[in-house]
Amino acid sequence: MRLILALVLFLTAPLAAAAGQNLLFILDGSGSMWGRVDETPKISIAKEVMSELVAELPDDARAGLYAYGHRRKGDCADIESLVALGPLDRQTLVDRIQGLNPKGKTPIRDAVNQALEELRRVEETASVVLVSDGLESCGGDPCAAVKAARDAGIEFRMHVVGFGLGDTDAGQLQCMARTGGGEYYTAANAEELSHALQEAVAVKPALVLTATRNGAPTAARVFVYRAGSDDEVLRDTLGKHPDDHNPNPARLALAPGRYDVRVVPESIDADQAQHLDGITVPKEGEIERTVDFSAGVLELIVTANGEPSAARTYVYKAGSDNEVTREHTGEDGQARYNLPPGQYDINVRPEDVAAPDRRLTGVSVAAGETLRESADFSSGELRVKVTTNGEPLDARTYVHDVDSGKEADRGSTGRDGTVSYALPPGSYRVTVRPEGIAAPDEHIEDVTVEPGAGTSRSLDIPSGRLNVDVTTNGKPLDARTYLVNAATDKEADRGSTGGDGAVTYAVPVGSYRLRIRPEGIAAPDQVIEDIVVQADRTTSRSLDIPAGRLEVKVTHEGNPLDARTYLVSEDTGKETDRGSTGGDGAVTYAVPVGEYRLRIRPDGIDAADQVIEGIAVRAGETTRKAVDFGEG
Known part of the structure; x- marks a missing residue:
């Protein structure tokens, strides 16, 4: 049926050592091995290539051999250990390889299970290389078997070579190699098979990197640089499982040398990249490193009078201004952080209440635990209505806290002349700056806001209009005009006449004088005295300069x-x-x-x-x- 040659490499710690490695070969003797490649049966090619490989192994290597499908047709239990794992015996290995006679089926899963069980008994780190001309034919799931063995703590690496597969989907074999932390190779002839096996048994320089969080693999991005520089050599992604499309641990093939490695977790809010600087990858073998991103969960609930409230939240290292991360609360008033274990300060900036920031200090986050903190901002509503002669007036308003003297909030009246504030309980002073009339600032004193209650204040500014016509010889004249309050001697407003020689002012009631600076003729300033503006009335004045x-x-x-x-x-x-x-x-x-x-x-x-x-x-x-x- 199919030929599977599995080379299981038992590597004594450290795994990267080239000398003293343990090798276990599993050869598939299923009937499909009689299929031909370049007019030569695949089993003949495999025997020759395997024999040459055994001859080249180091003298101090340890080796063993499994085969299946070589004794009986149609028997999924036809699996045999031909050479037990032990010191290298080249002649015995070659004799057993040459004696194979393909006949039966392809029980890949059970063959792998038996080989891995032997690894478990000897308690040594191993690497598994599988060469196959086909897929499992006995209903098993070889990839699941590899995953189960790794989950059980058996230390091995699985390499797989697909030999003469043609158009067969190699996904099953690729999954075994990926899940086993090894490589998948394709071989279409004797030369490619020899090269693939040489690659599989070779001990290559690499960094084996594991990223964990709270005891389990965690997704992360990896950036590798030449030591002491910004020269990026490699970047990769670690997944959440050993059999993920991006495995974790990941074997990063690197040329021998020194490297700086930056690992960035994907599931932690804080900028918690870890740096492994000055790592040396040896000429032969591997170096293993683990970075741990254990974290806890901080859930912050922000409320105003007990109801969810919008806020901006900032997390700092405890006792410092070193910001770790920030987040905006959702509609439920909650912000959720994944943070490394440690002490933090949290700054809460409410958006629904014009309250000062609140800082929660000494918040302790523990790995694997969820901590809940809350911040409630009690408040009341202040509603201010600004009118002139009883009609809504555009105005800007500024609210100051009486105790601190600091501005608590500011806003502008709407079309109805009102503006509303949500404020913490306390005493306030409101400054009103009218925009619809040329009036000075007005102040509303002694405003008290109670928690959960509403407070209303109103301000009416009586005002009237002043229309001024400036002419020369009865015709409109361009001029600049300056209106001065007669009582305070301060300028109330200024303007310029239009094409009709007229200018209009909306001002509070009172007495004024108007200075007129003609621009259309070379005339000195003119002054109109004793102008009285009355509430809700229009006062008209004119000046003609012959x-x-x-x-x-x-x-x-x-x-x-x-x-x-x-x-x-x-x-x-x-x-x-x-x-x-x-x-x-x-x-x-x-x-x-x-x-x-x-x-x-x-x-x-x-x-x-x-x-x-x-x-x-x-x-x-x-x-x-x-x-x-x-x-x-």
Whole structure:
């Protein structure tokens, strides 16, 4: 039926030693071994390759041989120990191998069980290599048998060689090798079979790495670097079981040398990577290491008045600001951490209550245990309503704790003019900063919040509107305006007139004065005094500044002349405006009506200033003046 050649290598500790290794060969003598490869029966190839392998074994090796299916047809119990494990006897081994005559079935599971039972009796570490031209034919599960043996503590490594399998699915054989911590090889001819067996019995440099947590394998990522550098050599993943797709322990094949290894667990919240630095992998053999990530569970429940509450939680090493991890509570108010054993401080930052952080100190987490901690934030509700003339008002509000003087929370009123706060019990002061009107901050004093209770406060700010129209000669004028509270002499608001020359203020009731700084004409500031704003009413004021235009033409012998000009009011003696002539020698001023004089300082020629006296500017009219600087 099928040929299985199993080479079970018993390696005395340490497993990596090349000398003194123990070898147990299991040869399948089932009928399928008469199948041909390159016109030669597979059994003939196997006998020759095995005999050559035995001849090359070290003199101090120990060896044994199992076979099955070589005596009777159709008998799943046809399994025989041909050479007991013991000091290497090359001739006896070769004689037993050459004497095999394939006949029967392929009881892989039971053959492996018998071989592994012998390993259990001798109590030595072993490695198992299996070579097969087919699969189990007696209904057993060889992979499960390998797993059961490892779970029972039998120390071995299983290598499997699939010989002449063709299109047969090798998943069963691959599973045996993977579960047994060994390698799977494919051989299609004599040369490949010889190479596979040489590889299987060779002792190769490797790091055998195990990751555990609370006594059981745990998933982890592995990063291997050349010692003392960031030169990554290999990365791998350890699973949760020896027979996982990513086995744990894992055999990491590495060239001889020194390495730094970083192992990162996947199921622990904290950054608990472990470092194995300066590990030396020998030229022949293996080095074994185990990293343990034992952890406990910390369950934190955050509540507000006994009900689940949202919070941000931060875990620190006890007595330090060295953050280990953080998490946000779910809808149930719970945060769950997997943490290495140790002492921790937990900082809880509530989100549903405007309370200061709470720190739980000296929380002790033990491996394999679940610890439950809780933090309850008792609170009450403060509801603030801000209005003007009884109507909702947009405002920003700031709540300060009276005892500490610190800001507890801040918010903005909604469309209904209200804002709500969840606050710890205590005394508070609320600052209201109106946004819908130009009013100073207001304060609500002596606010007391009781646990589980609601407190309401309201603030109404009576206000009115002030409309101001600024014109010149009855037409809209651009201007900046500054509104000052007459009682406090502080600026209440400022603004600018629009295209219609108007500006509007919403301000608390009271007395004001308005300073107007025209921008469309060169006029001094104007002030409107005694403005009274009443609640829910509109006060209107207007200012018209009569003005005219002055056009001045400066020439030299009839040609335009560059010049700087300075316009002075005859009434005040103060400079009203200044300018420069353009390319056409002209400059224009828009100024209030009145008497002016103009000083002209030519730039293009060497000449003294000239002054034009008695310039009268009339409302809505243009006054024109000309000056020509002669040759002298």
